[in-house]
Amino acid sequence: MHSLNRRTLLAAGLAATAAPALAACGGGSSASPDAPVQFMLSGDANQGGGYAAMAEKYLEETGIQIEIVDVPYDDLQTKVRNASKANDLPAIGRMPSIDPVWLDRTVDLSEVAAEVKPIEGMYARDEEGKVPALPSDLTAVGMFLNKDLWDEAGVEYPTSFDDNVWTWDEFIESANSVREANGIRFSLVMDRSSHRLNSFLYQNGSEGLRLNEDLSQYEANDATVEALERFVAMNDDEVMPRSVWLTEEDPNAMFKTGQIAAYYSGSWQIADFVANIADFEWVSVPMPAQPDQATNFGAAAQIVVFEGTGQEQQALDFVKWLYSPENYAEISRISGFLPATEGVEVSYEDRQEDFDLYNAAIAASPAFVGEIKSRDLALQAAGTAAPLSGDPVRDEAVKAIAGDISAADAVTAALEQLNESLA
Amino acid sequence: MSFSARQIAPNILLWALAALFLFPVLWFLLSSFKPGSELFTWPLRLFPQDWTLSGYQTAWTRFDFQTYFLNTAIVAVVSTVFTVFVSACTGFALAKYRNRLVQIFFLLILVTTMLPTEVIMPSTFAVILGLGLYNSLAGIIIPSIITATGIFMFRQFFLTVPDELLQAARIDGAGEFRIFFRLMLPIARPIIAVLAIFSFQWRWNDYIWPLLVLNDQKKYTLQIALRSIVGAENIDWAVLLGASVISLIPMVLLFLVFRRQIMNSDISSGLKD
Numbered sequence: 001m002h003s004l005n006r007r008t009l010l011a012a013g014l015a016a017t018a019a020p021a022l023a024a025c026g027g028g029s030s031a032s033p034d035a036p037v038q039f040m041l042s043g044d045a046n047q048g049g050g051y052a053a054m055a056e057k058y059l060e061e062t063g064i065q066i067e068i069v070d071v072p073y074d075d076l077q078t079k080v081r082n083a084s085k086a087n088d089l090p091a092i093g094r095m096p097s098i099d100p101v102w103l104d105r106t107v108d109l110s111e112v113a114a115e116v117k118p119i120e121g122m123y124a125r126d127e128e129g130k131v132p133a134l135p136s137d138l139t140a141v142g143m144f145l146n147k148d149l150w151d152e153a154g155v156e157y158p159t160s161f162d163d164n165v166w167t168w169d170e171f172i173e174s175a176n177s178v179r180e181a182n183g184i185r186f187s188l189v190m191d192r193s194s195h196r197l198n199s200f201l202y203q204n205g206s207e208g209l210r211l212n213e214d215l216s217q218y219e220a221n222d223a224t225v226e227a228l229e230r231f232v233a234m235n236d237d238e239v240m241p242r243s244v245w246l247t248e249e250d251p252n253a254m255f256k257t258g259q260i261a262a263y264y265s266g267s268w269q270i271a272d273f274v275a276n277i278a279d280f281e282w283v284s285v286p287m288p289a290q291p292d293q294a295t296n297f298g299a300a301a302q303i304v305v306f307e308g309t310g311q312e313q314q315a316l317d318f319v320k321w322l323y324s325p326e327n328y329a330e331i332s333r334i335s336g337f338l339p340a341t342e343g344v345e346v347s348y349e350d351r352q353e354d355f356d357l358y359n360a361a362i363a364a365s366p367a368f369v370g371e372i373k374s375r376d377l378a379l380q381a382a383g384t385a386a387p388l389s390g391d392p393v394r395d396e397a398v399k400a401i402a403g404d405i406s407a408a409d410a411v412t413a414a415l416e417q418l419n420e421s422l423a
Numbered sequence: 424m425s426f427s428a429r430q431i432a433p434n435i436l437l438w439a440l441a442a443l444f445l446f447p448v449l450w451f452l453l454s455s456f457k458p459g460s461e462l463f464t465w466p467l468r469l470f471p472q473d474w475t476l477s478g479y480q481t482a483w484t485r486f487d488f489q490t491y492f493l494n495t496a497i498v499a500v501v502s503t504v505f506t507v508f509v510s511a512c513t514g515f516a517l518a519k520y521r522n523r524l525v526q527i528f529f530l531l532i533l534v535t536t537m538l539p540t541e542v543i544m545p546s547t548f549a550v551i552l553g554l555g556l557y558n559s560l561a562g563i564i565i566p567s568i569i570t571a572t573g574i575f576m577f578r579q580f581f582l583t584v585p586d587e588l589l590q591a592a593r594i595d596g597a598g599e600f601r602i603f604f605r606l607m608l609p610i611a612r613p614i615i616a617v618l619a620i621f622s623f624q625w626r627w628n629d630y631i632w633p634l635l636v637l638n639d640q641k642k643y644t645l646q647i648a649l650r651s652i653v654g655a656e657n658i659d660w661a662v663l664l665g666a667s668v669i670s671l672i673p674m675v676l677l678f679l680v681f682r683r684q685i686m687n688s689d690i691s692s693g694l695k696d
Contacts, residue, residue: 042651042654042655043651043654043655045485045486045651045652046652046654046657046659046662047654049485067640068640069638069639069640070640070651071651072634072647072650072651072653073651073653073654073655074650074653075634075650078634078635079634079635079638082548082635083638085552086552086557088557088558088638090638096655191656252657253462253463254463256460256462256463256464257463257464257465258464258465259465266656268655268656268657269656269657272657272659275459275460276459276460276462276660276661277460278458278460278461279460279464
């Protein structure tokens with residue numbers, strides 16, 4: 001048996017303390033006014049690098065460096081929450097939604113809002129009139145057809161809102177005959193998302209599961225259950241594959257196989273389709289209306305300026321510059337954004353007619369869609385709702401499609417969960 | 424030379440199994456040479472119609488791979504060196520110095536394996552913040568140096584080394600450090616190799632911890648950079664495939680160089696980091 005002698009112990013202790021000290025060189029956060037202004041976002045490189053291009057232009061014009069930090073989308077919220085705890089927030093963020101964790105650390109953007117005029121309902125004020133965030137750009141739900149299949153089957157479809165826009169019954173009938181004529185797999189696929197489902201509900205006389213005027217409760221009108229029943233019935237493995245909603249099969253990939261007549265998705269697919277579909281022609285068409293013409297549109301993300309970085313003024317200057325009509329049109333063109341401010345004309349590189357159709361669809365949507373968005377944003381800006389785990393509307397719809405519960409029960413259950421988050 | 428039926432059947436079975444394992448990898452590799460428009464054609468084709476490197480090109484130009492490779496390599500190499508050294512020291516002490524406190528200490532180390540890494544993450548994060556290591560590579564390296572698995576591996580190994588060897592060395596006048604470095608470390612070479620390979624793999628593939636600690640894009644590791652290809656609504660498959668193949672290359676090289684040790688190390692797999 002050997003016991004440790006003092007010298008050995010001392011040496012071991014020294015070695016143990018030296019190791020971390022050596023590795024600790026470097027690090028620490030910097031927030032001096034001269035440091036580059038950090039702009040944290042997600043997916044810029046995938047969307048054509050619009051923000052990176054604007055940062056470069058800004059550097060040329062002003063000599064101020066904007067550093068674009070591209071974070072994986074699923075982790076953006078976690079990341080900024082942690083950065084907020086670590087007191088290391090970026091100067092600017094492009095966030096999927098407003099988070100109560102950092103809501104009170106945002107700079108008031110009401111002055112910028114007055115100047116750039118975002119589309120009404122796409123931004124919100126809290127009780128004191130503070131505007132915590134501005135919409136970065138809009139996205140809207142829309143429909144794509146596999147043009148080759150429809151032409152091959154000789155089935156007609158509307159191409160603009162001037163035509164007699166079809167009803168869902170007419171659309172399903174047409175799409176089914178395209179499927180049968182071509183011997184393909186399915187008539188329609190729809191993304192597994194409550195955003196798309198809500199759009200479908202709007203077109204079927206429902207107003208979705210929406211907040212009431214004083215933000216105290218979620219409600220659904222009488223047409224909602226019937227509309228959801230219709231959607232559930234469409235998931236019959238003939239019109240629509242059940243695999244998309246039940247087991248998360250990728251509808252985008254399915255549409256690309258050419259085995260699907262129509263794809264109910266949204267404006268963000270255009271750039272991907274231009275680059276990655278070569279086997280067939282595709283078109284954007286007006287979505288069916290039964291009886292209501294509507295699309296679910298909203299801010300793709302929220303631009304926020306964070307407090308306590310020592311760079312608030314530089315960040316504000318950049319945001320103002322970014323939203324100036326000329327620059328905003330440029331980034332919209334590069335990244336394929338639908339503009340979120342009024343009176344900006346964008347000439348896109350590809351498929352101008354598709355973007356025009358989306359803008360027309362937004363303009364033709366009933367007022368309640370904008371109202372729903374502004375109430376959602378007002379709730380976020382108030383920061384009073386508890387965060388939801390998952391997406392009640394989507395998750396309950398999935399149960400209904402699986403046949404576990406009825407559409408009526410799904411609506412009741414989703415309302416219950418949404419209202420619980422308000423309590 | 425003739426084969427009996429008893430040899431043929433298992434052979435065919437093994438080849439079939441090997442082909443099954445190989446097939447997804449082959450599909451993945453061949454797909455990375457397809458343009459984005461060919462990835463989802465129906466009917467599916469194994470080979471690209473139109474061989475292209477465009478996915479690789481976009482991946483290479485869009486992402487700063489050199490920086491990410493360098494960062495990941497620094498993290499993997501430095502933490503592996505420290506992990507092996509610290510585990511060897513600790514394992515040696517726990518195996519060869521019989522003292523009640525040392526035994527309790529060993530028990531405490533073993534207990535930490537009961538806690539999943541995710542559970543201790545918030546407290547580790549608080550410590551990293553307090554030490555000012557947030558947003559530095561050191562913040563990823565230091566928490567990962569000490570692994571109970573590594574310590575346990577070395578302790579178990581050193582237990583099998585006869586005490587007589589140490590006593591003989593002591594009689595010859597060797598100090599404790601000399602015994603450790605000149606005698607113990609060389610005989611522990613197989614364990615060093617196994618732990619080094621494991622540790623390198625763990626650190627190379629680490630995702631969630633670097634994501635939490637790093638804020639600056641210039642300090643990103645490969646896995647975080649790869650992940651950012653997956654967008655909110657869309658995935659750029661062609662680029663993701665190209666980037667994934669590129670990120671695999673160092674691991675494949677590592678495997679080729681250390682093939683023998685890795686095959687042996689699989690015997691002790693199933694251990695957690």
